[in-house]
Structures are given as structure tokens and as C-alpha cells.
Amino acid sequence: MTQPLTFAILSTGLESLKELRGALSAHEQTRLLVAGDDADQVYPEIVRLKPNVVVVALGAETEAGLRFVERAAAECPRTAIVCAARDSSPDLILRSLRAGAREFLRLPVRPDEFSTVLGRTAEYCAGQTEAPKKRGRAISVFSSKGGCGTSFIATNLAAATGAPTVLVDLNLQAGDLALFLGVEPKYSIADLVENRARVDDSLMKSYLAPHSANLSLLSAPREADLADDIEPEHVFEVIEILRERFEYVVIDPQHTFDSITLAALDQSDEIVLVLTLDIPAVRSTQRALQIFDRLGYPRHKVKIVVNRWSKQIELDIKQVERFLGERVVGYVQSDYNMAVNSINLGQPLVESEPASRIAGEIRQIAASVVGAVTPSTVTEPRRRVWQSIFGRSVGKVSNDGLHARIGKSNATAAI
Ligand SMILES: Nc1ncnc2c1ncn2[C@@H]1O[C@H](COP(=O)(O)OP(=O)(O)O)[C@@H](O)[C@H]1O
Ligand SMILES: [Mg+2]
The missing domain is CATH 3.40.50.2300 (Response regulator)
Structure with a gap:
């Protein structure tokens, strides 16, 4: 020694x-x-x-x-x-x-x-030196625009890690992840925050709602006013405590850059930035990237995922990538019936329909985000052979037109 x-x-x-x-x-x-x-x-x-x-x-x-x-x-x-x-x-x-x-x-x-x-x-x-503390990976699934499917992707991603994972509902005022997982939590993040100083394994277990052997939920408070006492530093501490006990902490924050969301994003190893292929969502993604730059997040921390992709959408992914200055790491196709049924059933699609295309796409995203299996290539969805709207001229939106509609980079909202 x-x-x-x-x-x-x-x-x-x-x-x-x-x-x-x-x-x-x-x-x-x-x-x-x-x-x-x-x-x-x-x-x-x-x-x-x-x-x-x-x-x-x-x-x-x-x-x-x-x-x-x-x-x-x-x-x-x-x-x-x-x-x-x-x-x-x-x-x-x-x-x-x-x-x-x-x-x-x-x-x-x-x-x-x-x-x-x-x-x-x-x-x-x-031989008695303390084992180094475990530190699981924290992954936030984020979109600065609601309705893009962040909760759907966060839930499925958390179910696809294949390792002990906790899903954290950071929509403190109106979280609904318990429905996505078909669980009825007795306690919530508010209880964990209140008792964070004395939390041990059994107390922690009682605050989480188990969904499967590998997946549990730390739910949002049932009453919105219980969230009032939760401060960003509490969220920071809670994520640290969870990282000591789980391989993956998958977080579903709100769609704003509020201080609670920022605490989660700051602490995340990865941010899965979800967008749909419509102009408002592309614009809001671009703004989010600029805000991340200002916050000093390295670009490799951000993984862009397109949700609700469909070959009917006439926005060329390569052009969107060029516009955002970032590669898209995964695509999840649009299948409203399947998505809604899985949510209504309270079962992530990767479990209820493991052979479905969406489940395969989510697993591919999980592999590239959690790094369990790095897929050799990201399969871009096959596009109809159509000219991208960026390449079109009269009557269609050109690349410049997209820039004009989305707004130039200096249009980013100040935070
Ligand atoms: N890949 C998809 N295909 C079709 N519908 C989807 C898909 N992903 C999500 N949805 C639907 O979009 C709606 C919003 O999803 P949700 O995850 O709640 O979004 P967010 O959390 O970003 O507000 C839900 O009704 C969901 O069923
Ligand atoms: Mg949501």
C-alpha cells in the first residue's frame, strides 16, 4: 500500500x-x-x-x-x-x-x-478499499416543441436498453409517463426529493413504480402543486442518486428551457433531440442546437432523431441535416395506430410489438445512443424518388426558401 x-x-x-x-x-x-x-x-x-x-x-x-x-x-x-x-x-x-x-x-x-x-x-x-461509485448514463429525450413524440421515444428507448434503467418524468406539472408504462405509482419525484438525504435501497425501491425486471419509473407528482418545492439542485441530486443505482437514467423533460429542464440537460451524457419533419419543428430544433452551443454542450452530446417519418413527407433529410449542421442518427416511422395503441395499452412498442418496424428503429437508436451495439450504418428510410423540395424551383420551396421560412440563425430566442 x-x-x-x-x-x-x-x-x-x-x-x-x-x-x-x-x-x-x-x-x-x-x-x-x-x-x-x-x-x-x-x-x-x-x-x-x-x-x-x-x-x-x-x-x-x-x-x-x-x-x-x-x-x-x-x-x-x-x-x-x-x-x-x-x-x-x-x-x-x-x-x-x-x-x-x-x-x-x-x-x-x-x-x-x-x-x-x-x-x-x-x-x-x-482489498477493502471502497468500490468506486457506479455512475450510470443519463440520457434526456428532448424537443423544444411539444407533440413530436419525445415521451413515446423516451419510453421505448428506456425499454430497449436491455439493462437496469429508470425513466424519469420531469414534466412536473402534468407528467403522463405512468400511462405510457401502464403503472400506478404510489410515490413520485416529490417524495424522493423530500427524503433525498436519507434514501437507501429499500426507500428508493418504494418510490419507483416497477414496469418490468429492468425498467422502473420515477413519476411526476400526482398533484401539480407538489412540484412547487422542487428546485433545479434537487433534480441534480436526484439524478446523481439514480445514476448510482441504474445503468441508464432516461429523462423526459418539458419542452421549454426552464431551470428544471436545464438541470437535467446539463447533467445528461446524451441528449436525444427529437423532431418531426415539419418547418416549425425543424426551426425549433435549430434554435435548440444554438442554445446548446451557448450552454457549452459539445455537439457529440446531442443525437438528432426524426420521429413520425413518412415517405409522404416532402422534406429531404439530407437538406435538413445540412440546415441543422448535424447528422440525423435515427428515424422512427409514422404509424399512428400502432403508437396510440401501445400508449393506450401502457406497453412500450419494443415490448408489445417487438417485430414491428418502429420497434426495430427504436432499437437501432438505442444502440447508437447507449452504445451497446453501434450499428454499422444508420439506415436512412427509403425515399420515394422525388425531387427534394430544396431542389425544386418554381412553386416549391427552395433551400433558400427553407432558410427564409425557418429563419436565419440569429433569429434564435434569447434564454
Ligand atoms: N412514430 C409515431 N407515429 C405516429 N404517431 C406517433 C409517433 N410517435 C408519437 N406519436 C403520437 O404523437 C402524439 C404525441 O406523442 P408524445 O410522445 O406524447 O409527444 P411529446 O411528449 O413530444 O409531447 C401521441 O399521440 C403519440 O401517439
Ligand atoms: Mg410528453
């Missing part, structure tokens, strides 16, 4: 205390944090300072010493406990180990034996 091994010593006999201190000081890679003969004083310090090793010298009050070992072993499972005693009878060694000690050191200290015990304890402690 490059870090020194930290110690606490509890010894009722002053002689043993002096002896153990001396032995420790002979080893450079050790640091004594606390030492004493009063268990009531030493114990809180152990809990506070979390030393790697606690040495308990068992003297006259063996029973009290063993109870101390039991308590420390139960409450500080990462700490290695070493019992030390002049009595090295098999009976005491056994009782020490049963109480929770990892090693037994005979007193008086024999330097060789002390080094061996120290080495073995250091080895144990090296």
Missing part, C-alpha cells in the same frame, strides 16, 4: 498500550490515529476516523474486550480487527476470531510476528 495503514488501539493495560505504540512506530507505513484505555471514548473515534486496523489488547477485562471486538466488527466491516493478548491459549484465539478479529497477536510483541501480522492485515485492507 502506498498510503500508510491507519490504526486505533484500545488497551486497558498501560503496559500493552506502550508496547503496541512502540511496535507501530518502528514501521514507517503506519499511522496511529487514536489510542486509549477507555472503550467509550475510543469507539466513537473509530467510527469517525475509520482506521484500517483496530488493535484490541485483551487484558484483565477479556469479556468486555471481546464484546468491543464484536461491536466494531459489526459496525465497521471494512476495518480489520487484531486482538492482542499475553494469554495465547487456543481458547482465547478462537473466541477472538469468532468475535470478528482477523488476526491474533501474542504479547509481548515479537518483531517478526508483528511484521507478519501487519503484512497480512495490510493485504486485507488493500
Whole structure:
């Protein structure tokens, strides 16, 4: 270990205390944090300072010493406990180990034996370093224009990850994702926010509405006024807590750049920017991209997805890409009956109609967004062989015409 091994010593006999201190000081890679003969004083310090090793010298009050070992072993499972005693009878060694000690050191200290015990304890402690916190990926599915299908795509994307995923309904005033997933949540994000400081696994579980083995929902509050106390920093904290427990946190924010939405977008690793192929949606997507630029989001964080695509739509995707300055990473075709039926059933299409074309397209988007399987090529939907409206002249909208209708880049709304 490059870090020194930290110690606490509890010894009722002053002689043993002096002896153990001396032995420790002979080893450079050790640091004594606390030492004493009063268990009531030493114990809180152990809990506070979390030393790697606690040495308990068992003297006259063996029973009290063993109870101390039991308590420390139960409450500080990462700490290695070493019992030390002049009595090295098999009976005491056994009782020490049963109480929770990892090693037994005979007193008086024999330097060789002390080094061996120290080495073995250091080895144990090296394996006890805290596992790095898990940090799942946060993905916001966003559109600055309502009705483009962000909730539909967010729900299906969350169901298509194939890994533990939580879907977060950030439409705090009027969230409806519970209907999309066919669940009836008892609690909501408002409860999680209120109790965020004391949330543990079981409390977290109770706040989520399970949809399937891999997918749960953190719903929006049932009453809109419960959302009033939720601040952007709370959303930030909640997403952090969820990332520690799930591989993917899929967020469905509102269609505005309000502070709650910005908190989610800021924190997201990916933003799936959804648009439909109509002029207002293309324009609003362009504005959203400009706002993202101003917010300092790297462009690779944004993945553009076209929803409700149909070959009847006479807007050429290549021209839209050129206009937006971004590639479209996925297309979801328009199938109103299928989309509405799945929403009415409360089952994502990727589950209820896995063989459907929309389900395949969503899985492809999921693969490129979550990076599970990077599709070798993004299949652009086959277009009717028609001239794009950008290429047409008289009576149709030209490329310039599109620019004119959508508005030049400096037309972006200020935020
Ligand atoms: N690919 C699609 N094809 C047809 N209809 C769709 C598609 N995606 C979404 N819809 C429909 O569009 C409407 C709006 O979808 P929703 O996900 O609620 O949008 P948003 O959350 O962006 O406001 C819903 O009625 C839904 O059924
Ligand atoms: Mg929605």
C-alpha cells in the first residue's frame, strides 16, 4: 500500500498500550490515529476516523474486550480487527476470531510476528478499499416543441436498453409517463426529493413504480402543486442518486428551457433531440442546437432523431441535416395506430410489438445512443424518388426558401 495503514488501539493495560505504540512506530507505513484505555471514548473515534486496523489488547477485562471486538466488527466491516493478548491459549484465539478479529497477536510483541501480522492485515485492507461509485448514463429525450413524440421515444428507448434503467418524468406539472408504462405509482419525484438525504435501497425501491425486471419509473407528482418545492439542485441530486443505482437514467423533460429542464440537460451524457419533419419543428430544433452551443454542450452530446417519418413527407433529410449542421442518427416511422395503441395499452412498442418496424428503429437508436451495439450504418428510410423540395424551383420551396421560412440563425430566442 502506498498510503500508510491507519490504526486505533484500545488497551486497558498501560503496559500493552506502550508496547503496541512502540511496535507501530518502528514501521514507517503506519499511522496511529487514536489510542486509549477507555472503550467509550475510543469507539466513537473509530467510527469517525475509520482506521484500517483496530488493535484490541485483551487484558484483565477479556469479556468486555471481546464484546468491543464484536461491536466494531459489526459496525465497521471494512476495518480489520487484531486482538492482542499475553494469554495465547487456543481458547482465547478462537473466541477472538469468532468475535470478528482477523488476526491474533501474542504479547509481548515479537518483531517478526508483528511484521507478519501487519503484512497480512495490510493485504486485507488493500482489498477493502471502497468500490468506486457506479455512475450510470443519463440520457434526456428532448424537443423544444411539444407533440413530436419525445415521451413515446423516451419510453421505448428506456425499454430497449436491455439493462437496469429508470425513466424519469420531469414534466412536473402534468407528467403522463405512468400511462405510457401502464403503472400506478404510489410515490413520485416529490417524495424522493423530500427524503433525498436519507434514501437507501429499500426507500428508493418504494418510490419507483416497477414496469418490468429492468425498467422502473420515477413519476411526476400526482398533484401539480407538489412540484412547487422542487428546485433545479434537487433534480441534480436526484439524478446523481439514480445514476448510482441504474445503468441508464432516461429523462423526459418539458419542452421549454426552464431551470428544471436545464438541470437535467446539463447533467445528461446524451441528449436525444427529437423532431418531426415539419418547418416549425425543424426551426425549433435549430434554435435548440444554438442554445446548446451557448450552454457549452459539445455537439457529440446531442443525437438528432426524426420521429413520425413518412415517405409522404416532402422534406429531404439530407437538406435538413445540412440546415441543422448535424447528422440525423435515427428515424422512427409514422404509424399512428400502432403508437396510440401501445400508449393506450401502457406497453412500450419494443415490448408489445417487438417485430414491428418502429420497434426495430427504436432499437437501432438505442444502440447508437447507449452504445451497446453501434450499428454499422444508420439506415436512412427509403425515399420515394422525388425531387427534394430544396431542389425544386418554381412553386416549391427552395433551400433558400427553407432558410427564409425557418429563419436565419440569429433569429434564435434569447434564454
Ligand atoms: N412514430 C409515431 N407515429 C405516429 N404517431 C406517433 C409517433 N410517435 C408519437 N406519436 C403520437 O404523437 C402524439 C404525441 O406523442 P408524445 O410522445 O406524447 O409527444 P411529446 O411528449 O413530444 O409531447 C401521441 O399521440 C403519440 O401517439
Ligand atoms: Mg410528453
